[in-house]
Amino acid sequence: MPWWRVVRADGSLTQGERQRALLDDEGVPFRGARVDMAVARMPVDLTE
Template sequence: MNESLVEAVREVVVAIPPGSVMSYGDIAERVGTGPRQVGRVMGLLDEAAPWWRVVHADGTPATCHGGRAQGLLDDEGVPMRGTRVDMRRARRP
């Protein structure tokens, strides 16, 4: 994997503030790649990166890490609509 892409994705992810989210596509647009590549990079990041703040475009949280994303998002007060993030309210610009 391209180290500069990994670092670029990591920088965007760690800049997402608590209570906000970005989609894989949002990050892809920022770093100039595709959402699938962002997903691959996310698998390479360490636990220090707030992986739970990266969600699918429809607001579905990640299912990796034993399904902990939902609880972590709840703990941060991320606005939800059922089991999905309310992207209109929670998406980081």
């Protein structure tokens, strides 16, 4: 997983504006300054 896809559990960014731009380019949804985790969260596969 590329570093720019790693965000905090609350959707806040770890790397600031550069990270925001990369995520925007990928179409990641934001709510204000945070990734909208209700929409963007990857499902957890507990069988692995």
